[in-house]
Amino acid sequence: MEEKDISQAVVSRLPRYLRYLADLKDEGIERISSQELSKRMHVTASQIRQDLNHFGGFGQQGYGYNVESLYLEIAKILGLDHQHYLVIIGAGNLGQALLNYMNFARRGFIFKGIFDSNPQLHGMKIRDMEVKPMEELKDFICENNIDIAVLTIPKASAVAVTEQLIECKIKAIWNFAHVDLAVPEDVQVENVHLSDSLMKLSYNIRRNR
Amino acid sequence: MEEKDISQAVVSRLPRYLRYLADLKDEGIERISSQELSKRMHVTASQIRQDLNHFGGFGQQGYGYNVESLYLEIAKILGLDHQHYLVIIGAGNLGQALLNYMNFARRGFIFKGIFDSNPQLHGMKIRDMEVKPMEELKDFICENNIDIAVLTIPKASAVAVTEQLIECKIKAIWNFAHVDLAVPEDVQVENVHLSDSLMKLSYNIRRNR
Numbered sequence: 001m002e003e004k005d006i007s008q009a010v011v012s013r014l015p016r017y018l019r020y021l022a023d024l025k026d027e028g029i030e031r032i033s034s035q036e037l038s039k040r041m042h043v044t045a046s047q048i049r050q051d052l053n054h055f056g057g058f059g060q061q062g063y064g065y066n067v068e069s070l071y072l073e074i075a076k077i078l079g080l081d082h083q084h085y086l087v088i089i090g091a092g093n094l095g096q097a098l099l100n101y102m103n104f105a106r107r108g109f110i111f112k113g114i115f116d117s118n119p120q121l122h123g124m125k126i127r128d129m130e131v132k133p134m135e136e137l138k139d140f141i142c143e144n145n146i147d148i149a150v151l152t153i154p155k156a157s158a159v160a161v162t163e164q165l166i167e168c169k170i171k172a173i174w175n176f177a178h179v180d181l182a183v184p185e186d187v188q189v190e191n192v193h194l195s196d197s198l199m200k201l202s203y204n205i206r207r208n209r
Numbered sequence: 210m211e212e213k214d215i216s217q218a219v220v221s222r223l224p225r226y227l228r229y230l231a232d233l234k235d236e237g238i239e240r241i242s243s244q245e246l247s248k249r250m251h252v253t254a255s256q257i258r259q260d261l262n263h264f265g266g267f268g269q270q271g272y273g274y275n276v277e278s279l280y281l282e283i284a285k286i287l288g289l290d291h292q293h294y295l296v297i298i299g300a301g302n303l304g305q306a307l308l309n310y311m312n313f314a315r316r317g318f319i320f321k322g323i324f325d326s327n328p329q330l331h332g333m334k335i336r337d338m339e340v341k342p343m344e345e346l347k348d349f350i351c352e353n354n355i356d357i358a359v360l361t362i363p364k365a366s367a368v369a370v371t372e373q374l375i376e377c378k379i380k381a382i383w384n385f386a387h388v389d390l391a392v393p394e395d396v397q398v399e400n401v402h403l404s405d406s407l408m409k410l411s412y413n414i415r416r417n418r
């Protein structure tokens with residue numbers, strides 16, 4: 001199935017489709033019309049049809065979507081039919097929380113190592129994984145086919161670490177540091193700026209007052 | 210300064226402006242043109258002017274923006290001139306990580322309590338704050354003027370807890386649970402779906418292959 005060029009806005013919506021389809025599967029529902037899906041997801045049926053049309057369209061007139069095959073197809077589009085290997089850089093609370101979160105592994109995101117510059121943390125075990133010194137990061141990434149580096153370190157160190165990661169030809173950075181990273185075009189970055197999200201909430205509270 | 214109706218897309222960009230302006234302040238820069246800001250932020254100068262025009266526009270032809278006053282104005286628009294009181298529901302790794310993250314307090318987001326349904330966690334101290342049982346949640350929210358509830362609990366319990374929060378007239382929910390919450394119009398919800406963000410990264414890795 002040939003994909004057209006898909007906007008990041010559409011890509012952003014795919015995980016949500018996947019989540020609803022997983023729920024439908026759990027409920028034993030085998031097929032669903034765009035109208036029914038629209039009611040559940042609170043988006044228009046026309047948006048659903050448009051979004052899914054990007055991938056050639058899976059629906060059949062009068063039949064609707066086959067839940068299982070639509071689920072599998074979206075999972076494949078999202079690259080979830082491959083495993084991804086990750087390292088976490090920064091063994092603080094957030095790094096530990098991510099390492100302990102089991103649901104990522106179910107989706108094929110496998111944590112292979114956790115690193116920190118603080119010598120006091122080296123050797124500490126989190127989920128049977130020892131915190132390693134930053135000096136070992138580069139070799140580890142090459143030797144373990146790491147795709148994704150997760151940055152849970154402060155802003156100041158994130159920039160320097162990113163340079164190392166680029167030298168290691170990392171494919172992607174999942175960035176929790178509160179800074180925009182400068183990377184070459186072939187390195188993917190996805191930012192989770194928690195403060196930004198909280199400020200948006202604050203804005204909406206204020207508007208609603 | 211009168212605000213027009215602002216799209217959520219623009220609102221989403223405001224925290225990033227604020228971040229760059231804070232950096233400029235730290236560097237001792239007092240004014241900046243939209244062109245210079247555009248170079249730093251990697252967005253067009255025209256987008257910057259458009260975005261900031263929503264708030265009546267602060268720039269002066271040939272002078273540029275006054276960094277300090279633009280910073281203060283955006284902070285005010287984002288509601289950061291008020292303090293917000295938060296509770297965390299779910300004292301697992303993620304809840305603890307958020308509670309331990311000091312930068313939120315600097316922005317006026319003050320954590321007042323942390324709750325969990327697991328009796329084994331009750332009384333445990335995190336940053337001098339005792340984990341409280343869920344039974345005390347409702348009274349606590351009323352008595353402490355809590356604006357924002359942070360949900361760091363699994364999907365299944367998030368829906369039931371949200372119903373309680375609505376009864377307490379909570380103003381906003383910062384939702385880390387992997388589910389869409391049904392709330393009345395006057396309750397603001399901001400979702401942080403970590404898996405979704407990781408899947409987007411996976412999509413972009415695959416596209417780049």
